[in-house]
Amino acid sequence: MPVLLPVTFAPFLEPDQPTLDVPGAGARLRPWRLDDAPAVRAVYADPAIQRWHVRVLDSDDEAREVIRGWRAGWGDGRESSWAVADAADDAVLGRMVVKAFDPHGVGTVAYWTAPQARGRGVAPAAADVAARWAFDSGFHRLELVHSVGNAPSCRVAAKAGFAAEGVLRQSVRHLDGWHDMHLHARVAADRY
16 A cells, blocks of 8 residues: 655664764763663663652662663664763763654653763753754654653753643553653654
């Protein structure tokens, strides 16, 4: 059956995932490495991460499996997941991911910040850099959702230029039940 609107978007065509500087935050976005496993495991032991990401990692081996999945996303065109790393010592400060879910250039942005990096402006700066990369790569629209109860994530979205668009009622289930989610978005026209 012919499709009237052709697929015009194929992200992640470069053979190697890029490393991107995060100006003003003393950080960079770099591909995940298996030796990041202890840091990832430590982050997922944080109660705030567990609350919003509904995951715990019981071993470094489990963390390595998660990292392998994040890394595989680049190769299969599913996502670009970066470690947000300190520019000076390469310590993991967070995670930033752009996921492709629409062949016409609509994607999602998701992130977390390690406890020791919170409040430093790392997440909004990294989200802005990831969004600029995505638009330069051909994305048309990026969406970001978070629980209405997650005020820090709402601040990150706003600081990174993702306009609030509405509420998705009871759309994500957390350990304490169904949550309404704020929907934020940026489009290519307002990328800078």
